[in-house]
Amino acid sequence: MKTISAKHSDIDRKWYLVDAEGKTLGRIATEITHRLMGKHKPLFTPHIDLGDFIVVVNAEKVVLTGAKEKDKTYFTYSGYPGGDKFTSVEKMREKHPERIISNAVSGMLPKNKMRARRLTRLKVFIGPEHTHQAQQPEVLNI
Numbered sequence: 001m002k003t004i005s006a007k008h009s010d011i012d013r014k015w016y017l018v019d020a021e022g023k024t025l026g027r028i029a030t031e032i033t034h035r036l037m038g039k040h041k042p043l044f045t046p047h048i049d050l051g052d053f054i055v056v057v058n059a060e061k062v063v064l065t066g067a068k069e070k071d072k073t074y075f076t077y078s079g080y081p082g083g084d085k086f087t088s089v090e091k092m093r094e095k096h097p098e099r100i101i102s103n104a105v106s107g108m109l110p111k112n113k114m115r116a117r118r119l120t121r122l123k124v125f126i127g128p129e130h131t132h133q134a135q136q137p138e139v140l141n142i
Contacts, residue, residue: 006045013121014052015137017130020101021058023142024065029104031142032056036109036118049114054140055132056124060097064089074103098124 016035020028034040038050064072073086092100101124109115123132 004043006043006048006050008048010043011048011050015132015135016052016054016140017137018054018056018140018142019058019128020056021061023062025062025100025104028056028062028142029101029108031140032101032105032122033108035140036105036121049117051118051121053121053132053135053137054123055130055137056098056101056122057128057130058126059101059124060093060126062097062101074099097126 018028018032032054035054036051038044038048038052041050044050069089072089074089074092076085076087077083078085089100102119102122105122106115106119109118123130125131
């Protein structure tokens with residue numbers, strides 16, 4: 001019996017729709033990461049990007065457990081001395097609630113050359129409407 005290794009011609013991408021309303025951030029992010037990497041497919045090969053497209057709606061209604069809503073901070077650095085910026089989840093939810101999910105998924109993806117390409121297939125939207133109806137995404141219950 002031979003081990004089958006996927007080729008670029010074997011890539012078959014599907015579109016999935018995830019409703020984040022009332023869902024826990026970590027649990028939803030792990031499932032999204034799993035689908036973006038293509039690990040749910042029997043042909044999964046680590047060096048071939050077999051992942052699917054994920055459309056997330058109601059990003060502002062994702063739930064964080066415990067005291068993370070007040071205590072958790074996001075760190076960015078401009079590269080200049082004193083260029084540290086710390087943003088709390090409360091402020092992030094006010095200004096850019098879609099970044100809460102995208103940062104969580106980004107942190108769970110492997111740190112390699114395929115990370116940015118996989119993140120381009122993640123579409124996060126505020127509210128129940130999205131712009132990908134033409135792709136007819138399949139609802140993914142998490």
